[in-house]
Amino acid sequence: MLYKKNIIFNQQIKETYTHLKELELNTICVEGNCPNIGECFSKGKMTFLILGDTCTRNCLYCNVNKSKRGKELNFGEIENIKKIISLHRLNSVVITSVTRDDLIDGGSHYYALLCKELKEFNNKVSIEILTPDFGYDEKSINTIITSHADILSHNIELTQSLYKKYRPVGNYTKSLDILKQYAQSGKKSKSAFIIGFGETDDDIKQTIYDIASTNIHYLSIGQYLAPSKNHLKPLKYYSHEYFQTLSEWVKENFNFEKIDVSFYSRSSYLDA
Incomplete structure (x- = not known):
């Protein structure tokens, strides 16, 4: 993968890989072939991938397995996430999932159960x-809002102009509505998107304006990198200078509590 960071294996990285394998836990770091995996694993950071490793959507830029039906839910992974929290002495965890359009609630109750059990632990x-969009089902979204999670995140992923081509099942406007609800929940809220698909500078800035209008707290923007040679190649690589200029523009024009705008930025990069 072009621009992938070199991984220098240290003891922490080896232990992380070993524990994840032994406990049969998935991470988006591995399944998504994230360019930051070495840096995050070396610091004991990881983003757990729940609801299986198979997604029911077919976004062209994503490395995760795809099928019309996902795998049977494995409730044992809740106990195994508790174990890795203890093993790595984690004081924070980030949990994401594949999209499960084949489940009635999209997996929202599983999210809520996991958060409840982790807080009790x-x-x-x-x-x-x-979270995914849960098919924009209000009951499922409310289940997430009332869960024991401390930070609610939903990624816009792309600029609006690209949804039809690269994210056809998603709905940009409805995803903004999810962000508004997350922002009004009384909890911290967060979103992210990646660039490099042929969007214009105006597209990028409009997306930032749209996200800012939801009043979420945290924003991340990074460069799209093809997760494998078989995936969609970036139509443009933005320079580090571009990201620095964009970051300064965001700081000057908006009131996000925290932003992470750089070439390798991802929504949960080093817990972002």
Whole structure:
């Protein structure tokens, strides 16, 4: 993969891989072939991938397995996530999932159960959940809002002009509505998107304006990198200078509590 960071294996990385394999836990770091995996794993950071490793959507830029039906839910992974929290002495966890359009609630109740059990296990652990859209079902979204999560995140993923081509089942406007609800929940809220698909500078800035209008707290923007040679190649690689200029523009024009705008930025990069 072009621009992939070199991984220098240290003891922490080896232990992380070993524990994830032994406990049969998925991470988006591995399944998504994230360019930051070495850096995050070396610091004991990881983003758990729940609801199986198979997604029912077919976004062209994503490395995760795809099928019309996902795998049977494995409730044992909740106990295994608790184990890895103890093994790595984690004080925060980030949890995301594949999209499960084949489940009635999209997996929202599983998210809520996991958050509840993790808080009962250790109420000092901060929990961030990066959720799919749940088919924009209000009951499912409310289940997430009322869960024990501390940070609610939903990624816009792309600029609006690209949805029809690259994210056809998603709905840009409805995803903004999810962000508005997350922002009004009384909890911290977060979103992210990637660039490099042929969007214009105006597209990028309009997306930032749209996200800012939801009043979420945290924003991340990064460069799309093809997760494998078989995936869609970036139509443009933005320079590090471009990201620096964009970051300064965001700081000057908006009031996000925290932004992470750089070439390798991802929504949960080093817990972002």
